[in-house]
Amino acid sequence: MRPKGASAAAWSQLGAAVEALGQRRTPELFAAEPDRVERMSLEAAGLYLDFSKQRVDAAGLEALWSLAQSAQVTDHLRQQFAGDAVNFTEDRAALHMALRAPRNAHQPPGGPAIAEAVHEVLDRMEAFVHRVRSGAWTGATGEPITDVVNIGIGGSDLGPRMVCEALAEQVRGPRPHFVSNVDATELSRVLAGLRPASTLFVVTSKSFGTAETLANARSARAWLVDALGDAAVAKHFVAVSTAAERVSDFGIDVDNMFGFWSWVGGRYSLWSAVGLSIALSLGMDGFRALLAGAHAMDAHVRDAPPEGNAAVWMALIGIWNTNGLQLPSQVIVPYAQALARVPAYLQQLEMESNGKTVNSDGVAVQQQTVPALWGDVGTNGQHAFFQMLHQGPTALPVDFILPVSLDHGHPDQHRMLIANCLAQSEALMQGKSAGQVREELRSQGLSGQALEDAVPHRVFEGGRPSTTILMSCIDARSLGALLALYEHKVFVQSVVWGINAFDQWGVELGKQLASVIDDELRLAVPGEHDPSTAALLHRIVDGRTAEG
Numbered sequence: 001m002r003p004k005g006a007s008a009a010a011w012s013q014l015g016a017a018v019e020a021l022g023q024r025r026t027p028e029l030f031a032a033e034p035d036r037v038e039r040m041s042l043e044a045a046g047l048y049l050d051f052s053k054q055r056v057d058a059a060g061l062e063a064l065w066s067l068a069q070s071a072q073v074t075d076h077l078r079q080q081f082a083g084d085a086v087n088f089t090e091d092r093a094a095l096h097m098a099l100r101a102p103r104n105a106h107q108p109p110g111g112p113a114i115a116e117a118v119h120e121v122l123d124r125m126e127a128f129v130h131r132v133r134s135g136a137w138t139g140a141t142g143e144p145i146t147d148v149v150n151i152g153i154g155g156s157d158l159g160p161r162m163v164c165e166a167l168a169e170q171v172r173g174p175r176p177h178f179v180s181n182v183d184a185t186e187l188s189r190v191l192a193g194l195r196p197a198s199t200l201f202v203v204t205s206k207s208f209g210t211a212e213t214l215a216n217a218r219s220a221r222a223w224l225v226d227a228l229g230d231a232a233v234a235k236h237f238v239a240v241s242t243a244a245e246r247v248s249d250f251g252i253d254v255d256n257m258f259g260f261w262s263w264v265g266g267r268y269s270l271w272s273a274v275g276l277s278i279a280l281s282l283g284m285d286g287f288r289a290l291l292a293g294a295h296a297m298d299a300h301v302r303d304a305p306p307e308g309n310a311a312v313w314m315a316l317i318g319i320w321n322t323n324g325l326q327l328p329s330q331v332i333v334p335y336a337q338a339l340a341r342v343p344a345y346l347q348q349l350e351m352e353s354n355g356k357t358v359n360s361d362g363v364a365v366q367q368q369t370v371p372a373l374w375g376d377v378g379t380n381g382q383h384a385f386f387q388m389l390h391q392g393p394t395a396l397p398v399d400f401i402l403p404v405s406l407d408h409g410h411p412d413q414h415r416m417l418i419a420n421c422l423a424q425s426e427a428l429m430q431g432k433s434a435g436q437v438r439e440e441l442r443s444q445g446l447s448g449q450a451l452e453d454a455v456p457h458r459v460f461e462g463g464r465p466s467t468t469i470l471m472s473c474i475d476a477r478s479l480g481a482l483l484a485l486y487e488h489k490v491f492v493q494s495v496v497w498g499i500n501a502f503d504q505w506g507v508e509l510g511k512q513l514a515s516v517i518d519d520e521l522r523l524a525v526p527g528e529h530d531p532s533t534a535a536l537l538h539r540i541v542d543g544r545t546a547e548g
């Protein structure tokens with residue numbers, strides 16, 4: 001069953017709810033609804049989610065539940081867990097949940113054969129991880145491995161990179177490094193700190209055909225071979241891929257390849273062997289804890305009714321902001337330095353998944369789909385873009401992600417971090433009226449025209465929406481639950497919009513054109529292009545960046 005999206009009637013109910021809400025701000029909603037926090041918060045898989053600072057009232061929530069019902073969200077979730085081809089343009093299942101289901105799970109996503117294949121690869125990973133970490137697997141000269149370099153891009157990079165950075169304090173094994181950009185500056189910087197004899201490269205690519213990854217892998221191999229000779233490749237290169245033949249053509253023995261499957265989307269793949277660099281640096285127990293956290297969220301999303309389902313809430317609140325209030329972007333602010341890469345990770349997850357305008361009938365959707373998603377860590381963001389969040393022309397919804405305890409030995413600083421996070425969501429919601437500003441300025445001794453001139457600049461409109469997500473701490477389990485929550489949110493939204501969250505045709509055109517231009521640059525013969533591209537190309541080929 002392809003998603004048909006929510007019905008026209010449900011969309012108009014949403015429109016009517018937005019109209020009825022009018023200019024009412026969230027503080028007024030709190031005043032009118034004494035049980036608002038209880039009704040608009042929930043716990044799921046060890047996380048606490050508070051949606052009560054969103055600018056939506058009870059009628060709005062009703063309209064959202066109708067939207068979900070008319071889009072048959074529950075049925076689509078069930079089908080996804082069953083392994084139906086929810087990726088309908090590529091006729092594939094999207095079964096990342098199967099990657100984190102425990103062995104002998106009662107209801108294995110996609111069925112028992114998939115569960116068996118998944119656990120076979122996990123067991124192979126475990127054996128390999130143990131050999132590397134124990135020093136039984138050595139480099140070509142007999143040295144143990146001290147550094148692991150994951151070479152991959154997009155989904156073959158963002159997830160493992162983000163998790164390794166988030167859990168860096170827990171790394172007890174080889175140090176993880178990541179190279180994704182075709183700009184070899186990144187590779188050069190990583191290699192500058194490493195010794196070939198103790199470095200293991202993990203070339204990660206679902207297709208094993210991604211130009212950037214193959215270019216970096218070839219350069220890394222040349223660096224290794226230069227120092228240790230051709231025969232060393234077997235001990236210093238392993239692959240993670242679904243394409244055994246291409247792996248072998250590259251020169252990596254398929255015995256040193258860890259496989260996954262076409263039903264694992266790139267941006268949903270960190271739970272598969274794509275997480276090998278995580279497992280090598282955290283240990284298999286750490287990797288399994290990540291999977292367990294994600295599985296706990298899967299079980300919640302699979303079993304909870306829509307009104308108590310964290311992913312359905314996240315998805316519908318996002319739809320309220322995007323389609324109801326028509327707010328153009330979504331801001332992600334983790335109050336945790338360790339989670340600095342979460343916004344970038346979520347950019348791929350959300351925008352590559354739902355950055356679509358064509359529905360399952362091949363027709364343009366009537367609604368806006370995914371908002372632009374961006375963000376940075378608190379408190380840094382407060383000193384950069386928060387001015388716009390508080391006083392810019394458009395309210396932008398924020399997801400605040402806050403670990404309640406952090407183990408860095410500086411409790412005072414952590415207390416300040418928490419205070420700042422809560423203060424920001426409170427300030428965004430409460431705002432500061434002209435009356436309050438006047439009173440404040442008067443108490444500072446200002447009066448007359450000078451006071452009146454100052455007032456408008458200091459007013460905060462308030463009513464600006466945010467969700468706060470509390471994690472008890474940053475460990476593999478909570479992180480797994482958090483990431484799985486966003487994955488399910490993305491799927492539920494795709495169902496309501498009636499689009500496919502699992503293809504990414506939009507990345508292809510640029511790749512095709514880059515290959516043509518690359519050939520022209522190699523031959524220094526620009527071809528036919530639009531006038532702008534042609535002029536740029538000629539300047540570059542002629543070495544004329546700017547005259548004079």
Ligand SMILES: O=P(O)(O)OC[C@H]1O[C@H](O)[C@H](O)[C@@H](O)[C@@H]1O
Pocket residue numbers: 152153154155156204205206207208209210213266267352504507
């Ligand atoms: O893992 P790979 O096959 O190398 O693909 C790497 C990435 O590139 C593609 O262009 C897609 O946009 C991503 O979804 C994917 O994760």
